[in-house]
Amino acid sequence: MALPTRVDDSAPPYGTLVFDCDSTLSSIEGIDELAGPRKAEIVALTNRAMAGEIPLEAVYGKRLELLRPSAAALETLGRQYVATALPHARELVAALHALGKRVCILSGGIRQAVFALSEHLGIPDGDVYAVDVFHDRAGAYAGFDDESPLARSGGKLELVRQIARDDRKGGVALVGDGATDLEAAPGVRRFVAFGGVVRRKDVLERAAISCTSPDLAALLPLLVATDELEQLALLPAHRDVLAASRHAR
Numbered sequence: 001m002a003l004p005t006r007v008d009d010s011a012p013p014y015g016t017l018v019f020d021c022d023s024t025l026s027s028i029e030g031i032d033e034l035a036g037p038r039k040a041e042i043v044a045l046t047n048r049a050m051a052g053e054i055p056l057e058a059v060y061g062k063r064l065e066l067l068r069p070s071a072a073a074l075e076t077l078g079r080q081y082v083a084t085a086l087p088h089a090r091e092l093v094a095a096l097h098a099l100g101k102r103v104c105i106l107s108g109g110i111r112q113a114v115f116a117l118s119e120h121l122g123i124p125d126g127d128v129y130a131v132d133v134f135h136d137r138a139g140a141y142a143g144f145d146d147e148s149p150l151a152r153s154g155g156k157l158e159l160v161r162q163i164a165r166d167d168r169k170g171g172v173a174l175v176g177d178g179a180t181d182l183e184a185a186p187g188v189r190r191f192v193a194f195g196g197v198v199r200r201k202d203v204l205e206r207a208a209i210s211c212t213s214p215d216l217a218a219l220l221p222l223l224v225a226t227d228e229l230e231q232l233a234l235l236p237a238h239r240d241v242l243a244a245s246r247h248a249r
């Protein structure tokens, strides 16, 4: 897969902020958590895909076919996403919403599980892009949406372009840790390589902007303009995340 070698960047403000889920809003890789005793095998596949060594579509169906996650397993995973949300994830989303921004999750993860996190963060279902997994009536695995762009490399680029077309207020910024996020960088005005959970060298080196703090408050000044920070300072509900953003670098 072709990773962009140079990524253009333009300063805030943006109208829409798009976040990856696994190893960005949450410290886990969902699919790895579903793996149980096969974890080592699945982790190795995930890492190679996120480092850009093998295309996502080469591992996506394979991992799910090995794991065949039940509806109950995805419910458990949803709870794990919420329990492992990074510090200030909710507060960051609330501050961005207060500024009138659209906040989206764009994830190669499984929709049912990602919905638990988006609900926790106050992000409407319509702003969540993830992959559908199907179950039979008994809750047993019955396949996934193999047409989803998010199950193949290059898919995030397609979807951020669609999100950018819907944006009327200043374009899109994208935050993510993986090769599939970096691939989408040409479709956005700013790509922030996030290394607060995993530091993927190829992604961090190619990005114009990066953040290696595990505290998501550190993203705030990278995603909003100075006058927007001043607006937040006037709103008591958002003072804490603003103060944390100054320390979490």
Ligand SMILES: [Mg+2]
Pocket (backbone or CB within 6 Å): 020, 021, 022, 023, 024, 176, 177, 178
């Ligand atoms: Mg990720």
